[in-house]
Amino acid sequence: MKKSTTGLMLGSALVVGLSGCASSASQTSGQTSSDRAWYQHPAVCGLAGGLIGGGIGFATSSDSDEDSGAAIGSTVGATAGAMLCADRTPEPVEPQCPRYGEVPAGVATDAEGCPLDSDGDGVPDYRDQCPGTPAGVEVDAQGCPLDSDGDGVPDYRDQCPNTPAGAEVNALGCPESLVLRDVNFEFDSARLTPQAEQVLDGVAERLVASPNVRVSIEGHTDSVGSDAYNQQLSQRRAESVVDYLESRGVERNRMRAQGFGEEQPIASNETDAGRAENRRVELDEWE
Structure with missing residues (x-):
């Protein structure tokens, strides 16, 4: 060959x-x-x-x-x-998100390549332990609303945000009836003062965020005047608070107004300071 x-x-x-x-x-x-x-x-x-x-x-x-x-x-x-025969296998490229950096494999992402954050609280769904947080509520690293006093009622719903550690609280986050400080009325009437309305604005905001909680609005007076008159005045004042809270978005069927007149004083009616304490409006859970 x-x-x-x-x-x-x-x-x-x-x-x-x-x-x-x-x-x-x-x-x-x-x-x-x-x-x-x-x-x-x-x-x-x-x-x-x-x-x-x-x-x-x-x-x-x-x-x-x-x-x-x-x-x-x-x-x-x-x-x-x-x-x-050279190895042309491309190096794996981990997806990157401009907000969170590297995204784990298998995580659902949006058009930017970022993990989905359905409730918009800044914590992506795959790490969010409290999905569905209302818009604007401040959350921790796990995506759960802050609870500063650790009573189990998050701050955005807590009517008593500084409850002592270990205290048993109701659905409002309070260990007992909450006296609405500075919720006052014009002399001998049920008309709220401007300062009282500002206080009730904060109360209404937290109640709107707690749609399953019902509340009792309780009016009290001092002992000046007749029992019958004080009973009627306390009832009208409690109803005035209910009216205002309803105007701020709280459903009326979640509230009841009760007037107790001078029956339940918390201080002496013998002094000006004591009578001032007795003229009050309280907020309590309506079970």
């Missing part, structure tokens, strides 16, 4: 083998370099390519150029073989 024919047959056989290696390598491109078969390694493909190139160079050169032809062919073939 002639030299050229032998070289071309050898080269053809090696081309077929190298093509198989490269094809296998491309089919397993999702694997790491350590998972690939030995014959898919660039060094092995480079060696095979060198043999192919050398064989072809030898076979196609004249008798006087056999050595140089084989050397050139070997170099070109080795380079081509190594390139064919």
